[in-house]
Amino acid sequence: MRQTGSYEVSTTLGEAVRAFVPHPLPPRQPALSPAGFESANRVAEMALARLAGVSGLVPSVDWLLYGALRKEALLTSQIEGTQATLVDLFDEEAGFAVGNADDVEEVSNYLRAFRRVQDNLRDPAGLPISVRLLCDAHRLLLAGVRGSGQQPGELRRSQNWIGGPRPGKAVFVPPPAERVPELLADVERFIHAGEQNDLPPLVRIALVHAQFETIHPFLDGNGRIGRLLIAALMEHWQLLPEPLLYLSAYLKQHQSMYYQLLSGIRTQGDWESWIAFFLDGVATAAGEAERSIVAIATLVNNDRRRLLAAPKATSASYRLFEALPLMPRFTVEHARQKLDTTFPTANAAVGLLAELGIVSELTGQKKNRSYGYQAYIDLLTR
Ligand SMILES: Nc1ncnc2c1ncn2[C@@H]1O[C@H](COP(=O)(O)OP(=O)(O)O)[C@@H](O)[C@H]1O
């Protein structure tokens, strides 16, 4: 059996525990055999290429990114127990009251953290993928009420454990805190060595994610930052030009398998099963995202055709329609701002879309009416 790390005795809460210190990437003795991942890797890469291609079906990729980014943000947070829905997020962004503000804040924080990483990687003068950048992202992720006690932006300084009431009964005890910086530096080196490792980029991403979870460098937020790293590397290694994939849907659906396979790397030396699962997840999630894009494009094209055929269509109603995919829930005032027009003009544009059944009123009230592009929301949430 392959050894993927060694154990060190570490003390926490007065208990001596065996902490796992992973060997640096890539797997060795034996090294990964290409025969084990080649065909699954090809299928996953193809699925990503098709996903990238299908985004040309709509006038602006921003339409698709709006939903895809928010789905990933929501699902990765849900894996960690956040109770919020996509509609909560849309409502929060529209300034409507939401009941579970702390949960929604966590999801918004993820979006901020992801944007920070993406901005840096896209900017030639920005930070590369590095411990510093991940700490920056972590600070944004854990900003606010819930995360503030978890040392936002800082690597942990104490021993942690996963699963179980106390360290001695834990499913897994990550490396001692003083080993974390050098272990992360190893991961950084592996990332920047890129193709020199002779492994395809998706396989490298699978390795990096699992290694990151094994190191568990933060007190909290390790799952979300580790999955953020997947999305960032997909773009960085040019597997997908825009973050249209929401892999967390697959990870959430197979959550216990996901955790089990991460454990298996330590306990069975089994990198291969984790890599196979990850590649299958990428292919599955990419196929799902592709189908969702086709459905959205079909809906929006049909609705646009109906609007343009309506005798009462105006340029304001048309411009409002084109803005809907980026503001699926809105008020007349939002429409007015978006169109940069008068209230009566915006009101008439909203009225026409409502008459055509494209948007519907949500409150049933005469005042403070709000609207939603429900068919589109249904596609995103299905
Ligand atoms: N047995 C395990 N071995 C290694 N990593 C694990 C194991 N079980 C769960 N994980 C990882 O730990 C994450 C949870 O860590 P946590 O710091 O609480 O992250 P977050 O706050 O984002 O939830 C999971 O999403 C998963 O990626």
Ligand SMILES: [Mg+2]
């Ligand atoms: Mg957590």
